[in-house]
Amino acid sequence: MLPVTSVAPVRVASSDARDPQLAATSLASQLYHADLACVLFFCSAEYDLARLGIALEHVFxxxxxxxxxxxxxxxxxxxxRGCITAIGFDRRYFSVDCALIGELEPFSLQDAQGLVDSLLATFREASLAPVKGHTFAITLLDGLSSREELVLATLNAALGSIPHFGGSAGDDERLANTHVYFQGTFHTSAAIVLMINTPLDFKVFSTHHMRAGxxxxxxxxxxxxxxxVYELNAEPAAAAYARSAGVRVDELDRRIFALRPLAVRIGDQxxxxxVQRGHDDGSLTFYCAVETGIVLTAMRPGPLLANLGEQLAQAEHEVGPPLLTIGCDCFLRRAEAEFSGFVDEASAFLREHRVIGFNTYGEQFDGMHINQTFTGVVIGQPAHASR
Structure with missing residues (x-):
């Protein structure tokens, strides 16, 4: 529960009702108030999305x-699982605006600059807090578009010093259709840019627990x-990857992909x-960009919760007691917790740290598209609430 104050800067909600109207009504009963500025939600793709979109517009x-x-x-x-979760932002603490990138393929630097300038104009008009040091962006992209790298790099150039993070939309691991939501409609092959300006302290961060082999x-x-990828080390990709992972090719599955990822080294990072999936021809499809000539390092998992705990502790030390953490958590991290038998512990950990968010098909951090990470923002409580 949030501290008892005269104003709750955010409210959080969830519903496991499967009927879209009931789910939307439940969220509204938990979130709606006179100063509600914006609702950010994450939902299962199992909903009737057309009906859910209409219902959300109706109740908010x-x-x-x-x-x-x-x-x-x-x-x-x-x-x-199979539910909807949401955050409601109070306009007295948050100035929020968002925009839709309806076509990812032709998105240019000029498009990005125009989008960012338009969002920043909202904050200057609201005069809630200075833009510099008080603004961050969240990006939500179609997780099966294969356009994340281009869009993120372009957007990052326009954002300049404004930190941003985000996640690629999922579809309950069906790998068929993922959607972002804007103005009453769910869109594919699209992206959302949500920009938030606040006087509250915050820390944007990203972390993973994988160790190089x-x-x-x-x-x-x-x-x-x-x-x-068709070939690794000049042999069929699946065969080379399976040997590195210590399994047979016919044993490659979701569990192996979660526990034995690969990584690109840039500097000391x-x-x-x-890996997203294997194919009958011995090739592998990845969740992130790959190209001929890059060197991939075989990785092994370290302690997942200890790593995330260190990152959150550091962020909470900087911003004070957390009001909320918005988290984009790779679905393969959750799969690892399930395979390794500590999913209940992980769930309790997220609850303790006031995390609201979703499991993604890829994570975004300051212009980069990455996998098997946890990226997010820790937002501190108002000063009067933390005393």
Whole structure:
């Protein structure tokens, strides 16, 4: 529960009602008030999305509502499945605006600059807090579009010093259709940019718990546009990857992909590239960009919760007691927790740290598209509430 104050800067809600109208009504009963500025939600793709979109617009009149489909939800109770979870922002603490990128393919730097300038104009008019040091952006992208890298790099150039993070929309691991939501409609092959200005302290961060092994796999043949690798070390990709993972090719599955990802090293940092699926021809499709010539390092998981706990503790030390953490948590991290038998512990951990968010098909951090990470923002409580 939030501290008892005269104003709650955010309210959080969730519903496991499967009927879209009932789910939307439940959220409204938990979130709606006279100063509600924006609702950010994450929902299962199992909903009738057309009906859910209409219902959300109906129950939140004259309120900005945005969100995306997920591969699992993070609710006030911890991990959820087949449900919807949401955050309501109070206009007295948050100035919020969002925009839709309706076509990802032609998105240019000029488009990005125009979008960012338009969003920033909202904050200057509201005069809630200075833009510099008090503004961050959240990006939500179609998780099966294969356009994340281009859009994020372009947007990051326009954002300049404004920190941003986000997640790729999921569809409950069906790998068929993922959606973002804007102005009453769910969209595919699209992205949402949500920009938030607040006088409250916040910290945007990203972390992963993977540790580098000794094996190096060079991409020797790939279809970059499709993120499909045909050869690693000049042999069928699945065979080389399976040998590195210590399994047979016919044993490659969701569990192996979660526990044995690969990564690109840039400087002294490793950026994870997770395998999405294998194919009968021995090729592998990845969730992130891959191209011929890059060197991939075999990775092994370290302690997931300890790593995340360190990052959250550091962020909470900077901003004070947390009001809320908005989290984009790779669905493969959740899969690891399920396979390893500590999903209940992970769920309790997320609840303790006031995390609301979703399980993603990819994470975004300051212009980069990555996998098997937790990215997000810790927002501190108002000064009067933390004393």
């Amino acid at each position: 009149p004259q309120v900005q509502v945005t969100g995306c489909t997920s591969a699992g939800e993070i609710t006030p109770q911890g991990y959820g 000794d094996d190096k796999l060079v991409v020797t043949r790939a279809d970059t546009g499709a993120r499909r 490793y950026f994870v590239r997770s």
